[in-house]
Amino acid sequence: xxxxxxxxxxxxxxxxxxxxxxxxxxxxxxxxxxxxxxxxxxxxxxxxxxxxxxxxxxxxxxxxxxxxxxxxxxxxxxxxxxxxxxxxxxxxxxxxxxxxxxxxxxxxxxxxxxxxxxxxxxxxxxxxxxxxxxxxxxxxxxxxxxxxxxxxxxxxxxxxxxxxxxxxxxxxxxxxxxxxxxxxxxxxxxxxxxxxx
Amino acid sequence: xxxxxxxxxxxxxxxxxxxxxxxxxxxxxxxxxxxxxxxxxxxxxxxxxxxxxxxxxxxxxxxxxxxxxxxxxxxxxxxxxxxxxxxxxxxxxxxxxxxxxxxxxxxxxxxxxxxxxxxxxxxxxxxxxxxxxxxxxxxxxxxxxxxxxxxxxxxxxxxxxxxxxxxxxxxxxxxxxxxxxxxxxxxxxxxxxxxxxxxxxxxxxxxxxxxxxxxxxxxxxxxxxxxxxxxxxxxxxxxxxxxxxxxxxxxxxxxxxxxxxxxxxxxxxxxxxxxxxxxxxxxxxxxxxxxxxxxxxxxxxxxxxxxxxxxxxxxxxxxxxxxxxxxxxxxxxxxxxxxxxxxxxxxxxxxxxxxxxxxxxxxxxxxxxxxxxxxxxxxxxxxxxxxxxxxxxxxxxxxxxxxxxxxxxxxxxxxxxxxxxxxxxxxxxxxxxxxxxxxxxxxxxxxxxxxxxxxxxxxxxxxxxxxxx
Numbered sequence: 155x156x157x158x159x160x161x162x163x164x165x166x167x168x169x170x171x172x173x174x175x176x177x178x179x180x181x182x183x184x185x186x187x188x189x190x191x192x193x194x195x196x197x198x199x200x201x202x203x204x205x206x207x208x209x210x211x212x213x214x215x216x217x218x219x220x221x222x223x224x225x226x227x228x229x230x231x232x233x234x235x236x237x238x239x240x241x242x243x244x245x246x247x248x249x250x251x252x253x254x255x256x257x258x259x260x261x262x263x264x265x266x267x268x269x270x271x272x273x274x275x276x277x278x279x280x281x282x283x284x285x286x287x288x289x290x291x292x293x294x295x296x297x298x299x300x301x302x303x304x305x306x307x308x309x310x311x312x313x314x315x316x317x318x319x320x321x322x323x324x325x326x327x328x329x330x331x332x333x334x335x336x337x338x339x340x341x342x343x344x345x346x347x348x349x350x351x
Numbered sequence: 352x353x354x355x356x357x358x359x360x361x362x363x364x365x366x367x368x369x370x371x372x373x374x375x376x377x378x379x380x381x382x383x384x385x386x387x388x389x390x391x392x393x394x395x396x397x398x399x400x401x402x403x404x405x406x407x408x409x410x411x412x413x414x415x416x417x418x419x420x421x422x423x424x425x426x427x428x429x430x431x432x433x434x435x436x437x438x439x440x441x442x443x444x445x446x447x448x449x450x451x452x453x454x455x456x457x458x459x460x461x462x463x464x465x466x467x468x469x470x471x472x473x474x475x476x477x478x479x480x481x482x483x484x485x486x487x488x489x490x491x492x493x494x495x496x497x498x499x500x501x502x503x504x505x506x507x508x509x510x511x512x513x514x515x516x517x518x519x520x521x522x523x524x525x526x527x528x529x530x531x532x533x534x535x536x537x538x539x540x541x542x543x544x545x546x547x548x549x550x551x552x553x554x555x556x557x558x559x560x561x562x563x564x565x566x567x568x569x570x571x572x573x574x575x576x577x578x579x580x581x582x583x584x585x586x587x588x589x590x591x592x593x594x595x596x597x598x599x600x601x602x603x604x605x606x607x608x609x610x611x612x613x614x615x616x617x618x619x620x621x622x623x624x625x626x627x628x629x630x631x632x633x634x635x636x637x638x639x640x641x642x643x644x645x646x647x648x649x650x651x652x653x654x655x656x657x658x659x660x661x662x663x664x665x666x667x668x669x670x671x672x673x674x675x676x677x678x679x680x681x682x683x684x685x686x687x688x689x690x691x692x693x694x695x696x697x698x699x700x701x702x703x704x705x706x707x708x709x710x711x712x713x714x715x716x717x718x719x720x721x722x723x724x725x726x727x728x729x730x731x732x733x734x735x736x737x738x739x740x741x742x743x744x745x746x747x748x749x750x751x752x753x754x755x756x757x758x759x760x761x762x763x764x765x766x767x768x769x770x771x772x773x774x775x776x777x778x779x780x781x782x783x784x785x786x787x788x789x790x791x792x793x794x795x796x797x798x799x800x801x802x803x804x805x806x807x808x809x810x811x812x813x814x815x816x817x818x819x820x
Contacts, residue, residue, distance in 0.1 A: 174671040175553055175653050179785040184764040188420055188438030190394035190445050192506075202787045207773070231671065233554040236587060236653070237785060238764075239489040240392065241505035259554050262523075262589055263489060267505035316521060317376045329507075330399070333515045336371055336380050340517055343370040343382055349621060351384035351412060351482055 158272045160326035162298050164253045166226035169216055170290035176230050177237035178264065182246040184238075195242055196249030217250075221291050226253045229286045233257070235264025235275075244268045254296055256303070258283040269319045270329060276303060276313045298324055357628035359525055360594050361560045364500040364625070368483045370517055378519040384482040385499075386412055386512045387468045388455075390446035391419040391766070392487030396510035397449040407453045409516045414477055415450050416458040417443055418467045419766050423729050423756035439767060453513075466732020466758040469493040469700040473577065474734055476606025480595035480622040485512060490700045490782065491590075492583040496576035497603070498595035498625050500560070503584065523560050523589045527633040530565035532642035537816035539710070540575035541702060541780065541799035543567065544582040545647040547639050549657040556588025559634065562627065563593050567641045573602040574706040581701045582782050585654040594626035646815055648687050649784045649797040651675040656784075660802065660814045661686060678786055679794050680776075687796065687812045693775035695726040695753075695807040696789070697800055699763035702780035703731030705738050707800040711780075712744045714804035714818045715751040721810025726753035727769065729761040753807065765790045778806040 186198040204215050211218040228247070234257040235243060244267045247255065254274035265275040274296060278286070285307070286292070295304040298320060303311045322329055358366070365381070373379035386409075400407070407413060420439035443460075450457035458464045464471060469490050472478040480498035485491060487509040494501035504518065511518055528547060548555070561583050568576065576593050583591025600619055603609045610618040645659035652675040658664060664676070666683045676683060681690070697703070697711045708730060720726050728748045730736040736758055739745055745755045762769040763781035765788070771777045773792025780803050784795035798806070801815035808818075 172670065173674065174669070177653065177783070177785045179764075179783065179788050183787055183791070184766045185791075187391050187766060188436065188442050190442055191398075192395050202791055207792070233557075233587070236553055237489065237584075237783060239487055239491075239503035239505055241395075241487075241507060244505075259557060261554070261587055262557055263503055263505060263584075267507065270505065270507040316378065318378055318519070321376075329519055330403075330511055330514060333380065333511055333517055333519060336517070337515070339370050339380065340382070340515060344516075349617070351479075 158270070158326050158328065161253065161272050161274070161323045164226055164274065164296040165293070166224070167221070167291050167293050168227045168229045168256070168286060169222045169225040170287055171216055171228060171230040172287050174231040175233045175236055178235060178240050178243040179237055181235070181243040182240065187240060187242055192242070192245045194249065195246035196251065199246040199250045226251055227256060227294055227296070228252050228254070229256045229283070231257065231287065232283070233259045233261060236261040239263045239267070241267045241271070244271045244273045248273050256283070256286060269323065272323065274298065274323070278303065278311055278313055282309070282311050357630035357632070359627040359631045359633065360498060360562055360592055360625055361500060361525055362631070364481055364483065365522060367481070373522060378521050380517050381483065381520045382517055383485050383512050384412060385414065385472070385477055385484040387472055387484065387486035387491065388413060388415045388509065389419060389468050389486070389488065390417045390442045392506050393449065393509055394442065394445050395506050396513055397453065399510045400453070400513055405514045407455060407513045410454050412516060413455050413513070414458070414472060415446070415455050416465050416468050416471055417446055417460070419760045419764070421759045422767055423759045423761045423769055436768065463733050463737070466734065467700045467703065467760055469581065470704060470731030470735065473497065473573065474606070474732055476603050476609030479603065479609065479618070480599060481625050485518065489584040490581050492588070493577050493581040493700055495580040495583065495590050495592035496573060497599055498592060498622065500590060500592065502590040524558055524634040526556055526559035526561045526588065527636040528561055528563050529636065529638045530563065530567045530641050531638050532567070532640055534567045534641050534644065537646055537801060537819050538644045539799045539801060540571055540578040542644055542647040543639070543641065544579045545649065545654065545657045545797060546644050548582065548586045548655050549647070550639060551586055551637055553585060553653045553655040554587040556583060556586035559588050561586070561588045561591040562633070563591060565641070568593055569596065572706065573598060574704040577704070578701055582654065585782055595622050646799060646802045648802065648812060649795070650679065650681050650687055652678055652784055652786050654782065654784060654797060657797070658687070660688060660812070688814060690776065690812045692724060692778050692806050692811055694771050694777040695720070695724060695803050696729070696762040696777055696779040696781060697803050698727065698729030698731070698761050699781035700731065700760070701782045702800050703729060703735065705735050707780065708735070708739050708744050709742070711800040711804040712747045714801060714808065714815060715753070716747045718751055718808050720752040720807040724807055724810050726807045727756060727762055728753050729756045730758045732758045762789055764788060771795070778803050778812060
């Protein structure tokens with residue numbers, strides 16, 4: 155695994171997927187999980203929506219439209235990333251080139267996985283989401299340090315992110331390294347337990 | 352929080368496992384008592400350990416098996432992996448290699464203890480009240496049925512647990528789901544949880560740990576409780592839990608990895624202190640009325656799109672709702688009964704334990720499945736398979752025209768070659784009716800084992816209650 159690159163800002167046009175409850179089986183179908191690496195999954199991102207049964211790109215799917223080229227911010231309707239815990243979902247999104255997903259709700263495990271892979275899970279209020287859904291392709295700037303999303307209509311929207319995750323994103327910190335620094339505390343915890351699992 | 356103030360089951364387990372308290376700037380370091388691993392979500396985590404030259408910190412707290420990519424066809428030798436495809440075969444071989452290299456016991460192909468990870472943990476008695484349990488699999492919530500704090504994690508976190516036996520976690524909120532009233536005949540745990548998800552929505556539990564409570568929950572055996580907790584994730588919840596009681600202890604006593612002798616007595620004493628204190632409060636409370644429940648069936652492409660079997664599919668909704676009905680080829684304003692069924696799947700970590708198979712067999716005994724229907728019965732573990740065969744259930748399934756398979760995740764997510772062909776409709780006892788979940792273009796109706804078996808007999812979506820008189 156490569157160390158996560160520091161992520162300070164994302165400036166990009168948006169791709170809009172106006173679908174609610176996008177589950178991880180849509181992001182990356184289970185039959186592509188028989189891999190032992192995390193590279194190359196971008197080609198399978200949204201596979202069954204993106205490709206027709208004969209394997210040709212589905213011209214109706216948003217990622218196949220020319221405007222989607224180079225976009226790094228995905229906007230989706232509420233409850234993005236529900237379903238399984240497969241980290242292949244954020245791997246597929248980042249491998250494709252996305253650096254942020256914006257929705258009014260993002261499922262817990264997907265959110266946690268995204269934060270460990272340099273993919274910003276950005277939760278905005280329903281009005282902001284509605285505006286973004288209605289204005290596909292707008293240029294948006296995400297300032298990670300300020301935890302804000304700047305829209306071309308002039309509004310600057312704050313999004314929630316815990317301080318630790320933000321710090322790790324900004325500095326490209328490997329969370330395992332942080333955990334391992336607590337080795338003494340972990341050892342003491344194990345020695346002091348009243349029962350052993 | 353002082354230990355004198357009333358606490359919930361979740362809070363008691365959480366606070367007992369905090370190695371380093373959370374602060375405004377940093378998450379808690381939480382100790383993990385049991386780490387379940389399988390072949391799909393671990394290879395990249397082991398690669399990370401190799402890269403960093405790290406060992407598995409506590410091999411004895413790690414339980415490894417293979418379930419997702421493994422074939423369920425009755426093959427004479429499991430070494431013949433060609434049937435599941437090159438990727439799956441490679442993944443399975445990699446799992447064997449990783450367990451060898453890192454000194455982990457693997458309940459693999461040659462083990463009679465192999466099975467779906469969420470079935471074998473409880474079966475072995477490794478799942479116990481008061482433990483923190485994680486796995487790179489969202490249905491880890493299943494183990495909460497024992498009064499454990501159990502939740503799914505990603506592969507990066509699998510690496511964290513392998514290396515440190517700990518996770519970085521923010522404390523979730525709590526949601527009490529009070530199931531009130533009594534269940535009518537033919538209404539099972541699966542129907543209760545489907546109705547609950549329908550009521551609170553597929554995002555209704557996001558950010559929360561659910562505790563289920565009420566007379567119908569207390570009356571359930573452990574297998575039914577596992578079905579309930581299993582689908583907590585389908586409501587978006589971090590975990591689902593049920594307070595441990597005598598039913599829990601009776602299930603665990605004598606199992607190979609449960610405490611024994613004096614340890615058992617000490618464990619029971621500790622476990623009896625776990626249930627939420629009377630005065631403990633939850634961030635939210637929801638009541639589910641059990642009296643009005645019927646067998647439930649999903650009609651859309653997420654588990655919250657669910658109706659009682661006699662009720663019509665809702666008439667209209669937003670664009671996502673219409674897209675969903677279009678995919679499912681389901682008509683609004685009409686019940687699903689009489690919809691033609693192509694495939695019936697009894698299995699998955701939701702409904703593949705012995706009691707599930709018994710329920711399906713009770714309907715199939717002396718009957719045959721409708722012509723043109725393919726029915727797969729996939730036991731949750733090799734031990735469940737053996738127990739079912741000792742009861743002759745395999746004979747009932749075979750005589751009815753169903754396929755009796757080896758254990759595994761199988762057609763729940765179609766990773767091992769067991770798939771529903773495009774366009775076909777499957778009544779499934781599994782947990783997700785997402786587009787293409789059971790195979791590209793497959794359409795899924797989630798239901799209980801009773802409803803699945805009745806639907807197999809009739810070749811259409813059928814109410815099981817007429818078979819229970």
